[in-house]
Amino acid sequence: MSTAHSTGSGKAKGLNERLLVGNWELVGLLDQKQEMWGQKVLGVPVLGDDTIIQKLYDSGIRSAFIGLGTTGDTGPRRRLYEKARRHNLDVVQAIHPQSLVASSVIMGHGVTIMAGAVVNAAATLGDNVIINTGSIVEHDCSLRNHVHIATGAVLAGGVTVGSGALLAAAPRLRKESWWARVQSLALARL
Numbered sequence: 001m002s003t004a005h006s007t008g009s010g011k012a013k014g015l016n017e018r019l020l021v022g023n024w025e026l027v028g029l030l031d032q033k034q035e036m037w038g039q040k041v042l043g044v045p046v047l048g049d050d051t052i053i054q055k056l057y058d059s060g061i062r063s064a065f066i067g068l069g070t071t072g073d074t075g076p077r078r079r080l081y082e083k084a085r086r087h088n089l090d091v092v093q094a095i096h097p098q099s100l101v102a103s104s105v106i107m108g109h110g111v112t113i114m115a116g117a118v119v120n121a122a123a124t125l126g127d128n129v130i131i132n133t134g135s136i137v138e139h140d141c142s143l144r145n146h147v148h149i150a151t152g153a154v155l156a157g158g159v160t161v162g163s164g165a166l167l168a169a170a171p172r173l174r175k176e177s178w179w180a181r182v183q184s185l186a187l188a189r190l
Contacts, residue, residue: 100118
């Protein structure tokens with residue numbers, strides 16, 4: 001069994017379940033909120049904040065997942081991902097067993113796919129991408145690094161989403177619409 005730690009304890013509640021199903025031993029969570037330190041989230045201890053990443057690496061931890069979600073800004077999650085990588089941690093994928101992911105999907109490091117999400121044929125997901133609960137990413141979509149597809153969003157075939165973009169809950173995007181190319185750090189909402 002491999003060991004991993006999580007950075008962030010909010011979205012980590014959902015991610016813990018994904019990793020517990022896999023072959024991971026969760027050794028702890030990291031959270032910026034000092035009041036969380038020493039507490040447990042779904043039975044996993046909160047060890048401290050991200051200043052202890054090097055200490056964890058030195059103790060033999062080699063893998064992590066990013067449990068920090070986004071609410072309007074993907075920057076904090078991106079910075080945490082980059083910090084973990086700078087400390088030589090492998091940022092692992094967390095894919096819920098009740099999601100549907102086509103075998104032809106290409107995924108980068110640290111991709112998170114939540115329950116009920118669908119990612120169809122020939123889609124490409126960059127590093128640190130979140131496909132949230134109930135979202136659909138159709139065939140031939142290209143999601144660059146650090147993209148967050150929020151709950152219930154639907155991308156029709158061939159949509160490209162730029163690095164760092166956040167698609168808010170439940171938008172529907174078609175390749176033919178002007179929304180089809182979402183640029184970096186863009187927010188899309190109906």
